[in-house]
Amino acid sequence: MIDHLDHLVLTTARPQACIDFYTRVLGMALETFVGGTPPVERQALTFGQQKINLHVQGAEFEPKAHLPVPGALDLCFIAAIPLDAVIARLAAANWPIVEGPVLRTGATGKIRSVYVRDPDFNLIELSELA
Template identity: 50%
Template sequence: MTPKLTGLDHLVLTVRDIGKTVAFYRDVLGMEVQEFQPADGSTRTALLFGQQKINLHVAGAEFRPHGRCPMPGSADLCLLTDGPLESWARHLDNAGVDIEEGPVARSGAQGPIQSVYIRDPDGNLIEISVYLPQDAQA
């Protein structure tokens, strides 16, 4: 029998500037910033949200092992919210962040979602999505 995966613990973003990235994900998206020391004794930075985290690597100084071709701006992330996208649109506007597209209907891992798309400081595509209520899916 094939073993099964149960979730996503963390992912890694390669970024040009840790400070700009931290400011964006903390101030615009509300993530918690965590510095931690792995077994090698270095200091690393992570962004926490829900039960997940995003570890940050600086381009050209990535921690090993890493992806074969790490580069800033190559990620496309879909982040879930439980609040209305209208509230996010107002918040993003107040933060000076342009919505690239949306709200638009999309397909999430568990069913239909509504999404807005923005870019982080490295140009990564960030999709903020909310699952539609069951009665709206019919």
């Protein structure tokens, strides 16, 4: 029944720091769009054919998760560049690696990963296919 993930929603307590991390450090693009009922201006982080819609804690859009809180996500991204280049980019951005590189199992097989935390302390796994 399900084909693929279109988007997910990230609740942030620090919107500017969140946008900085996902755009400057991870290379996603910031998109502004109008959506919802009633229509309001919103922000999303785009990459590939997916996006992450942003909700600011305390000013979430309806409908929303039952308990939207910053720091509750554990996300894994497959990088478009080799993991060694990801590690170099993190170092250049002075962004600390929490763990790795380590071997893990992803959705389609073995992956090699490093883990970081975003400004809201979500755990972000950055991987390459092994």
